[in-house]
Amino acid sequence: MIHYDYLFVGAGLFSATMAHEAVKRGKRSLVLEKRSHIGGNIYTENVDGINVHKYGAHIFHTDNRDIWNYVNQFAEFNRYTNCPVANYKGTLYNLPFNMNTFTKIWSDVITPEDARKRIAEQASEMAGKTPQNLEEQAISLIGRDIYERLIKGYTEKQWGRKCTELPASIIKRLPVRLIFDNNYFNDRYQGIPIGGYTQIIEKMLDGVDIELNTDFFDDKKKWLSCADKVIYTGTIDMFYDYQFGELEYRSLRFETEKLSVQNYQGNAVINYTDAETPYTRIIEHKHFESENRAVMEKPVTIITREYPATWKQGDEPYYAVNDEKNSALYAKYKALADSQNKVIFGGRLGMYKYFDMDDTILAAWEMAKKLF
Numbered sequence: 001m002i003h004y005d006y007l008f009v010g011a012g013l014f015s016a017t018m019a020h021e022a023v024k025r026g027k028r029s030l031v032l033e034k035r036s037h038i039g040g041n042i043y044t045e046n047v048d049g050i051n052v053h054k055y056g057a058h059i060f061h062t063d064n065r066d067i068w069n070y071v072n073q074f075a076e077f078n079r080y081t082n083c084p085v086a087n088y089k090g091t092l093y094n095l096p097f098n099m100n101t102f103t104k105i106w107s108d109v110i111t112p113e114d115a116r117k118r119i120a121e122q123a124s125e126m127a128g129k130t131p132q133n134l135e136e137q138a139i140s141l142i143g144r145d146i147y148e149r150l151i152k153g154y155t156e157k158q159w160g161r162k163c164t165e166l167p168a169s170i171i172k173r174l175p176v177r178l179i180f181d182n183n184y185f186n187d188r189y190q191g192i193p194i195g196g197y198t199q200i201i202e203k204m205l206d207g208v209d210i211e212l213n214t215d216f217f218d219d220k221k222k223w224l225s226c227a228d229k230v231i232y233t234g235t236i237d238m239f240y241d242y243q244f245g246e247l248e249y250r251s252l253r254f255e256t257e258k259l260s261v262q263n264y265q266g267n268a269v270i271n272y273t274d275a276e277t278p279y280t281r282i283i284e285h286k287h288f289e290s291e292n293r294a295v296m297e298k299p300v301t302i303i304t305r306e307y308p309a310t311w312k313q314g315d316e317p318y319y320a321v322n323d324e325k326n327s328a329l330y331a332k333y334k335a336l337a338d339s340q341n342k343v344i345f346g347g348r349l350g351m352y353k354y355f356d357m358d359d360t361i362l363a364a365w366e367m368a369k370k371l372f
Helices: 013-024 065-071 099-105 112-126 134-142 144-159 198-204 216-224 285-289 324-338 357-371
Strands: 004-009 029-032 044-047 050-053 060-062 085-088 091-094 189-191 209-211 227-232 249-259 269-272 281-284 301-310 343-345
Touching: 004 013, 004 216, 013 029, 013 198, 013 357, 050 285, 050 301, 060 065, 060 357, 065 357, 085 144, 091 099, 099 112, 099 144, 112 134, 112 144, 134 144, 144 301, 216 227, 281 285, 285 301, 324 343
Parallel strands: 004 029, 004 227, 029 209, 085 269, 227 343
Antiparallel strands: 044 050, 060 189, 085 091, 249 301, 269 281, 281 301
């Protein structure tokens, strides 16, 4: 068997970035991927000319010019701006919370000063109190009306717990704008790669050996011995056979459907914020590349309903549950990881934290600098 300088477990953005940097430095690398494709959760699949985000909506955004320039080596980006809409029991509201939202919720709110006063008035029920949970924290920041319509139901579906049982730290800040601006992100750079994300990973992995449909854990000893260093991007607790217990994750389930309509919802992402609707959002994929007139004029569209789910072994983990209990458990696994130097843990799952795509690239860069 070929011996490699580096083995990368997982073919997502973190591994691909590091593998690309390794190849530039003449390192021989192998990527293992248990799925049938590269790209991890940013994988896009072309269906009837529409680039479908198979594992949920991914919008690239960053304030870091170096990262923006770096990722633009691998694809041309369009000027997509993320402007999600919230559907609460059939009424639509703009996100993030801005003057369009406030004037829709409160008919007598016209000016920014009206909105500021109304929010302060509603938040005053928490005056003098230290928020003890997410519900109290949200009310202290935005008031009860917006909390009840646009935060409560969505958050409880997303996390599978009552807001009163979630820590206040989850929602320390809320984007509140006293302007008529529906752009969700404040970052200077934002867009979607024209033609989808998969091409980026393909180009990053040029010159890297790839084994698809290959589970690292089917022959862990063999794969550990095939390289000088192993970059592991799976769940850190699974790597150590759950010896301290399971970390908690939230999972997702996707229902994708092709519809014989040209335009289903008029927006790429609509969040369903009431508790009764079982899914959190509907994604209509063609709207991510609305500059492509041929796609937009097709008489069909593809939508995906996204359902949060409780994670169990065998499910795909999407989000770390970074509460106090899980953070303490992760610290035990990290100490174990730090006590050896053969395997390096990276990415959302290996580092048990939430990363946006630019955060992922930055973390991979920083690790690459230490190693190379």
